[in-house]
Amino acid sequence: MSVLIDIKYSLRLLFKAPKFTAMTLSVLVGGLSISLFTFSFLYSTLYKELPLPGGATALALTTETIGISMNMDPNQNLLSAYEFRQIAKTQSSLIEFGLYESRDARLSFEDTGKNIPTTYVDSGFFKFSRTQPIMGRTIQQEDMIVGATPVVVISYETWQNELSANEDVLNMSIRLNEMLTTVIGVMPQGYHFPGVAKIWLPLNQSQLNTKQNTSSYFTAYARLKDDISNEQATKNLSAVLDQLYQQSVELYNQPEAKKVIHLRSYPMEQVNGIGNTAFIFLNAVAWSILALGCINVGNLLLARSIERQKETAIRAALGASSKRLISQLMWEGVIITIVGAILSILLVGAALDYTEIMLHSWMPNSIVFWWHWGMDKETLAMAIVVTLVTIALSAFLPAWRSAHQDINTTLRDGTRGAQSKKAGRLSRLLVTIQVFLVAFLMLIGALSGYVSQSFINLEIGDDYSDTMRVTINLPINKYKTPQEQAQLFETLLDRIKSDSSVIDAHATTFNHFPITLSEFDYDDSRERQSIDTFTVIGDTEFSGIKLVAGRHFNRRDKIGARKVVLISQSMANRYWPGESALEKNITIEVEGKDESLYIVGVVSNRMNPRSIFGKLDSEDETYISGLQFINPRQRIYYKTIKGSVKTEGIFYRALFEIDRNIELAQTVQPAERNRNIMRDSMRLTSKVIFGTGLFSLMLALVGIYGLTANSVAQRTHEIGIRRAVGATDKNIINMFIKQGGRQLITGLGLALLLFALISAVFHEFSVGLIPVYLYFVLASAVVICLSLIVMLAIYAPTRKAVVMEPSSALRYE
């Protein structure tokens, strides 16, 4: 009964001050929503179990060659078939262990076709995923034998969308990679293991039974034996793998490194194992924002409880127990928090649904099948925990503090007892914490905003608009000699160029070779500089790498002719400043062999950024003739006339006219696709960061304004006394600014300290992506901006209190 009275009383108070209630509520809902959304999104992304029977124990087995960058080793993270066989023979940690490879296949119809995410699997794959087909059978040992009938298992979605849900789908023949393939099974709806697969083809036995030097590379799946820990298994398997790798370093001249194994859950593997760090970091940011919100709400409620201090003291004097008093004061906070929590849950639910729709439509073939975002029981549980914590922080504490005041002091002193002194101290501490949190968020936000902006706006120096890209791998058993391989690529490029909508085409490979220029001394004598080296068949003019002097490659730059090279302008300027680089010689170590090359052309600069954290590399680039340094794996680019349609088809027609059995390592796709996806996601990230930063700044503004206004209001009487004994307006405003300044400096100082620490780590990690002075610029900008805002938030309420006549201030209670 008494509780009901308390609730009714609290409700009346809340409705009586609608502005206060609305402000408190919006601050709370903002903070709660941000932290809940972050938690839910990351939890669903990283920690949800694979939604398959036995999904919790399914592990992805990947490798890492420590000491070699991604670019040096195209097989980084993968396991060779040879290594797999050797490990499988001796290992005793795994009960299930197999290989698969994910890459697109082309599904062709009469006159059109499309790329379908495909996984090539071994016979244990479907058993590993503990899933039965809803129709037909899965891939068996005999499907993998050389010469077996080509078969395919399709997903429910492929059946429904690509094959019009045909009832007689089993034993139907479809054209996959221009091969008539029999459908043998349909998997259940939603099954896309190991990630985004829409169809499954058998791996070929011949690919698996190879020697190390001719081996293909795969991803592996694995399941641990019951009695072994992940750490132990990782250790055992890594030891075997590294031994194998060291052999191939010796035998096949592989780069020296240490090769280890990672056994991770599929969700963790999807984010390269950085999941834990990301989860902790992003949650820390989100929780900081919630803390800001809590501080504000707590403060607002504290201000209210101080207003009612005298009432509380009178009640206590009349015999109310402190339990009763706390309950009475708490209800206001409890009601606000619960209403805020309900609103947040609704808001977060909607935001998660929107995220689900947006991400799935934005990147239909990159969102793995277990990624689903929405309100779930984990998020609800977290919401309850967060709500309880918020109640404790923002409602219980002020109530407790207020109920445990010294009744005597309060009654004797009115609202101006030693209690308000304590409250003042608490409120100052809160301002300090707020300044610290906001400054920290702003610093981190500014840093990451700068990084993503600089990446978005990066001028690479090339132009791949209206350009398609495809990677092919020539079968070396068919095209044995370099001459044959070169011949094929030339013919293929000619065929592509003969299409009326194609402007130009070239084939290229990327390498990172050591360079020596015999005429020059190196400052760095320890090791020779490595340099980006591309082989090119055709010319690069259409892709934006333009001729500055000399000539492009032509058909005569082939094996037997003098070996030639093009260099970038920055390189020409570096080594031959003020003179022409043409007709000079440079030496590049191509695949372990020193090659003396004759410079025939200078081309425009181009950057080759490896990752956002990789050093934005120098613009020194060399191009060597693809007809002299021949690689069976080439990436082909072709540019079409603006507005051309079905430009993928141009390549497929050209290739199939020449040889139907050439394997695509990557299907035809717009050359800028990856870059665009990267930029889009950067843009989104940068917007989210900006929004979050702005929200936290707004929180701080509201919070500090509220805290100061509250402290000024509480001190109105004191201001009256001070004015009565001669204080000027300036004296009073100075007093508050000085006090706020102290908190500002403390909070900012702590945040800057932490930022300096993080910057140092980041600087190290990003290999100097951001010049050092920029950290200072960012920090100064944040300091100035925040100082202005804090000062404004302090000045405004003080100014208001000061205009009051001292006689009125003295009457103020």
Next chain:
Amino acid sequence: MSALIELKDITKTFLTEEIETRAINSINITINKGEYLSLSGQSGCGKSTLLSLLGLLDASTSGTYHINGVDVSSLTRDQRAKIRSEQIGFVFQSFNLISDLTIFENVMLPLTYQSGLSKQVITDKVNDVLAKVEMSHRKDHYPSQLSGGQQQRVAVARALVNDPTIILADEPTGNLDSKNAQAVLALFDKLHQDGATICMVTHDPVSAKRASRCLEMFDGRLIADNANIPSHRNSVPSLEAVELAAS
């Protein structure tokens, strides 16, 4: 005799929620140096308001006000603050000490708002007045640790510390028991003997009698101004007194 303070035709009107209250209605007073005035009258008749006007805590609606021959009715806020810190000493009914400051700091407050005083001078002055009110031994305590009488003595010390031209006291004994009240009144007597100019609001006719000049107010008007003559016991003024004021 030089007129220290001269009020001419002072009126003060309060506007609250469209209701006009005329708290002070064309009052004329001249106060000379060394006078000890008592101001009495019914509750709500405008005594505190008049004191606020005298102390420059508020501005009058109309009329002129001179202190030491200077017209202060048209000064800026800062100029008025300067006069408060240098020439006025205030004692309130509810003491109005700042609870976060020690006794010493409270007393020091008016001096911190004056410019050009050395630390030593300030310390000496504060110790001086604290000794005068016999509160030196409590100077490091906080107001809440003192009894009401002690707090009021500290408040008097604060009012004295800047050697004010006039001391204004608004019912200084209103919150005190009779023993403490006597102590405070004795303090005022002593200050008066030392030559201070004092204006004290009081309900109590006995206290009023200690003053050298007794003023009486009714409904915003001054209805009696008697040198050394005790005011009437009853708070309702005589008819002839009202007529006198109206004329």
